Amino acid sequence: MKKDQKMWFKELDEGLRKLNVFFKIDEPLAPYTSIKVGGPCRRMIFPEKEEYLLAILKFLEEKEIPFFILGGGSKLLVSDEGFDGVVINLSKFRGIQIVKESKENIILEILAGTRINEIIGMGIKEGFGGIEFLGGIPATLGGAIKMNAGAFGNTISQLVKSIKIFKNRKIKTIEAKEDLWEYRKFKEDGIVISAELELKKMEKGKIINLLKKYLEKRKESQPLFEKTFGSVFKNPPSLYAGALIEACNLKGYQIGSAKISEKHANFIVNLGNAKASEILQLMKLVQEKVFLKFGIKLEPEVNFLGCSLQ
Ligand SMILES: Cc1cc2nc3c(=O)[nH]c(=O)nc-3n(C[C@H](O)[C@H](O)[C@H](O)COP(=O)(O)OP(=O)(O)OC[C@H]3O[C@@H](n4cnc5c(N)ncnc54)[C@H](O)[C@@H]3O)c2cc1C
Incomplete structure (x- = not known):
């Protein structure tokens, strides 16, 4: 130092x-x-x-x-x-406050560190929903916004009304317009402090059923209970990264304690004491094999801290 x-x-x-x-x-x-x-x-x-x-x-x-x-x-x-x-x-840095509600909708102000599962849990208690498609993901609201997290044809961007951001040493609140979002990305720089989400008033039973349905689907197709960071690579336009990786016969391929999931080829599982260097090697290998076979360069979806794929 x-x-x-x-x-x-x-x-x-x-x-x-x-x-x-x-x-x-x-x-x-x-x-x-x-x-x-x-x-x-x-x-x-x-x-x-x-x-x-x-x-x-x-x-x-x-x-x-x-x-x-x-x-x-x-x-x-x-x-x-x-x-x-x-x-x-x-x-x-967690908290959920009701800003406004009508017969059909509810607007909540939520601090960035609040877990998505906490929002779903409060919805079940208080009777509002619409975010169950993200159920089971260990994400916070801020991370979900930064990554425009999505599943089953829905994305968080559809629920966000406004976002409070810290940028250039100032706070500003911006309307979450459509052009600020793209696939797995919120385009505006800065730190998300909080956001207003608009959810629907729903019956408790309906929310629980939706949540169950989505969780079942996840369990079928993803290694939900293993150590992973979700999808490793972004899906190329109109294609699935998982299908491309599977077509290269890489399911189950292992370097050290890092393994390409048998359940979903776009997930890397830490079997115990995997090192970041092993995961990076595995990611490079996947990129090379997919490029050789399909001429497509897979772009990482995961964020890196202190390391990179280069
Ligand atoms: C089992 C499993 C299943 C998953 N399924 C899905 C899925 O279906 N769909 C999907 O989209 N993702 C999925 N993911 C990935 C992940 O949950 C999402 O990308 C999520 O949005 C990340 O949120 P996080 O709070 O964990 O962010 P982190 O991993 O902590 O951070 C991600 C990035 O966001 C930045 N960030 C975090 N908070 C803020 C903030 N307040 N302000 C500014 N930047 C911030 C970080 O600096 C980092 O660059 C899955 C992950 C797992 C482990």
């Missing part, structure tokens, strides 16, 4: 202690990801309140300290060496 960097960390730690914001030093990242892979980060900070989150972000940007926003860690591959910077873990 450079000398001035050491000073910033000292200043950061003192500031966090003053604000009473919980943080950890040299914290391994693997337990915070769904694939359970990755080395430590310098600091992991757990802000609970918006004012503290903003103060921390401003400080990190001003001092040019590298930082990363962590949601549910369910679309993330962290390098074995970890990340020489600060991870802002939003797991405590």
Whole structure:
């Protein structure tokens, strides 16, 4: 660590202690990801309140300290060496508030670190739904928005009314217009602080049935209970990455403890102590084989921290 960097960390730690914001030093990242892979980060900070989150972000940007926003860690591959910077873990930055409701609809303001499953759970209790298609995904709202998470022909973009973003050291609220979204991507840069979602008033029984239906479908086709980060590659236009990988006879192919799922070829499973380097090797191999056979370069859907496919 450079000398001035050491000073910033000292200043950061003192500031966090003053604000009473919980943080950890040299914290391994693997337990915070769904694939359970990755080395430590310098600091992991757990802000609970918006004012503290903003103060921390401003400080990190001003001092040019590298930082990363962590949601549910369910679309993330962290390098074995970890990340020489600060991870802002939003797991405590949670909350759902009703903004407006009519006979048919309800508008909720939801903090970015709130789990999708928590929103579904509140819907079952209070009688609103429409987001069950994402049930079972260990994602937060912020991560789902950043990735425009979707399944079974639906995407989160269809439910989002507005998004509060931190960008260039300022907060702005933007309308979630159609042209801001593309396949697995929210195009606007910045950190998602919260968002307004419009859901439908629904009967409890109907929500539970929908959730069950989607979860059954997932269980049939995905290794839902294994250590993965969901789909590894994006689907090329009008094609399925999984079908291309399967056609290269790669299902079950293994490097070290990283294996291409027998259930779904576009999932990589960590069998125990897989390393990020093994997963990257496997991803490169998949790209090469698919390119040789079909002339298509698969683009990764997973986000990288401290590593890359190059
Ligand atoms: C078993 C399983 C099934 C899955 N099924 C699906 C599926 O059906 N459809 C689908 O789309 N995905 C699926 N996924 C992948 C994953 O759940 C989604 O991509 C999800 O949107 C990631 O959210 P997260 O909170 O875990 O984000 P993370 O993995 O924590 O982060 C993902 C990216 O978003 C950024 N980010 C997170 N929060 C914020 C924020 N508040 N502001 C700015 N940037 C932020 C991170 O920096 C990172 O770049 C699945 C994953 C698993 C493990």
